[in-house]
Amino acid sequence: MGLGAASAAAPAVSRAAHRRLVPAAGLQQHAGVCGCAAAAAAAAGRHIRPVPVALQPLQASQLQPSRLNPPQHQRQQLQTRLQAAGALSAGGSSSEQPWQPPSSSGKGFRLPRIQLWDLGGPLAWAYMLGYLAVMLILPISALLAKSSLVPLEQFIARATEPVALSAYYVSFSMAIVAGVINAVFGFLLAWVLVKYEFPGKKWIDAAVDLPFALPTSVAGLTLATVYSEEGVLGSLLMKLGVNVVYTRLGVAVAMVFVSFPFVVRTMQPVLQEMEKEVEEAAWSLGASPWTTFTQVLLPPLLPPLLTGTALAFSRALGEFGSIVIVSSNFPFKDLIAPVLIFQCLEQYDFVGATVIGTVLLLISLVMMVGVNWLQSYAQRFRK
Secondary structure (H helix, E strand, O other): OHHHHHHHHHHHHHHHHHHHHOOOOOOOOOOOHHHHHHHHHHHOOOOOOOOOHHHOOOOHHHOOHHHHOHHHHHHHHHHHHHHHOOOOOHHHOOOOOOOOOOOOOOOOOOOOOOOHHHHOOHHHHHHHHHHHHHHHHHHHHHHHHHHHOOOHHHHHHHHOOHHHHHHHHHHHHHHHHHHHHHHHHHHHHHHHHHHOOOOOHHHHHHHOOHHHHOOHHHHHHHHHHHHOOOOHHHHHHHHOOOOOOOOHHHHHHHHHHHHHHHHHHHHHHHHHHOOHHHHHHHHHOOOOHHHHHHHHHHHHHHHHHHHHHHHHHHHHHOOOHHHHHHOOOOOOOOOOHHHHHHHHHHOOOHHHHHHHHHHHHHHHHHHHHHHHHHHHHHHHHHO
16 A cells, blocks of 8 residues: 555656756757756647746847946946047057947937827917917017017117116126136035035035025125125125125125026036946046046036026026115116116116117027027037
């Protein structure tokens, strides 16, 4: 009885062991004794337990070149970029070309196109065009239409008055100064907030948005309190012969204050997405810190830096509330174009206000086109 049970259990054990050794039909057969036995069992039509999908070997064609060895792939890309810039010698070049992902313009790769009709049909068109028309197109068109009613000779005469030319100069020169200052120090502050950890970091990061929350009149009152002759900083600067309030320097300080957050908030997301391994790979290739910054880090940071600077410049150019308080608003001294427009409206000089506003609008549009061209050039330089 015991021998019969043992003999009956032996085939069962052998069949179970045989099933574990035999892969599913259609899978790649391995060489060796087990592989030959598996092929014979599959040919005999026996029941074969399939191998789980997670355990099936991947084919070489299923692997992307960039995932085979990510550090080596990044190293090849950085080495090619640094050699093209002349930062590394040709002796460290690699004969293999780094793999590049397919571009949106190449064959075999196409981004999905979302039709506006799929997002709500005519209602979506009505929302989009209606919002743009009410908030952007109609106000600009109304100003241009109003200025077109002014005779050309009168338009040129009012636009080129000495007071108007001085106001243009003060506005654009101080806005450019504010944009450059914000570009430098805003970039440094964004770099510190992203790259370093220190006590009070969250408070400093929250304080960056303070100019967004303060009304412009409150901002002007704050600056006048600090930089006046009796203020904390103003009294110290007066001993050095520097007067901030009621001068063009005060105009520049007010413009910097109200437009400061734009560069910081534009740079922070880009800096957070940059991988630390990119810098380490550049250092391992022998690049100096300056070369790493200019050839590896700066190209992807240049477009957002230009965008933040352009936003800061535009915000500074249109500032009114704080500058009215910190400047004397005298012609040929520190009078800016927005304040000159307000003075014309107070005197019921609607023609002068329209002409000056149109000139500011046209100059701003030209500068916006130039900034967009710089951004596109920076994108090409980045590639």
